[in-house]
Amino acid sequence: MHHRVTFLALSFALLGPGRSGAQQAPAPQGPPPEASQFDFLLGEWSVDVTSKSHGTPPRYHGVWRAAKTLNGLGMVDEYGVSDDAGRIVYAGTTLRVFDTKTATWTMRYVDELGGATGRWSELVGVKQGSEMHVEQRGQSPDGRTTILKIRYYNIQPDHFSWSADRSSDGGATWVPEYLRLEATRGVSTPSSK
Template structure:
């Protein structure tokens, strides 16, 4: 894909990010119980999108292209995602973000596409229909070529999904079917951003949204793993072993790997036993699911299970 074609179609490709219907708001009031039930039923509708994806796409107007797509859950449950089109050499040719938030009073998702400099104009709404997410959204509102898109996410699975959009440039009078299509494949596990203002000093040097592993992991206000993930998905750091609450030893991780596609992690090293002082080998195997790292460990003759969250 050449830069000129991407620049020309920037207002079009933004549609790949956001989604939703721009219908008028209903005035029917819903009870607190109804709103709570709707929120509980639909707050996870976009969970499939969380994580990191690579995609291939085709537009009837601009041909084939590829890119990366990442989404995180914010502390309040909103979904923030970034959609990035890559050129032939892997350079970023176009990037946009979108914010998705469920409206329990109107029983629908509401979305906005955020291109640099376009304000908050490209809005839409979306609903789950069976196994699909269906969205209607306006794009290019501030340009001389506004358009309306009907978007479907379908054949959704843990490691892939498909996306198809019909487009209208005359306010919905006529439509171009499958104007743009996307096939996305997972390359990183689901993740959340966490709180921005926590009220205490962060112990992480890497933002949680940008790195699913690096940081301190533990339970009950105690840290058991200090991890650092590099660009090759190798994991280094320290495993902390305790005998009750008084004795503690630290063992460097000699070999550590993380699979961003499956969320699996394996750590190996040696440490002194906190009860005897003898040096012994350990193996820690687990899986990252959302915000929890859980699995099993073997340390000398000790075996057990663990479930940690990031501090």
């Protein structure tokens, strides 16, 4: 009996005053204000792309769609572009999550190029002034590690600009504005129908 009383007293002491034996989930909190840094992407955008990529047209058009997920801490966006004949040039999906511990955006991106899927990239993003800056690391179709330094800028309610400098040699040399994109909110293009 003495052991049972000691055990109960110890149990209550460990649980502390006012607690029950079951752990309660933390009270839900809304996302921090920084989790809205990519909110300008929400909705549907018509995009015009200029490319220096070999094997793709120098200009193409498409649609970029984004929606919130993960109780406001994340975003999923899909991007697809076609040439003037309506053939898909490139498509991809990004999961963006705001990391509350590091105050950065952690992202995973997968693309489809010419019918091949599964090329995953890791991305990290931060807000710098009025711009969003992202570094993307992944594999090119020929197996080389590539780095893109991406800027989202000229951000307005109905427009934003996007550019990416590219390195295929670990950052030793760069192709400036390897890709450049102009996005206009909600304008229908032939590839979005």
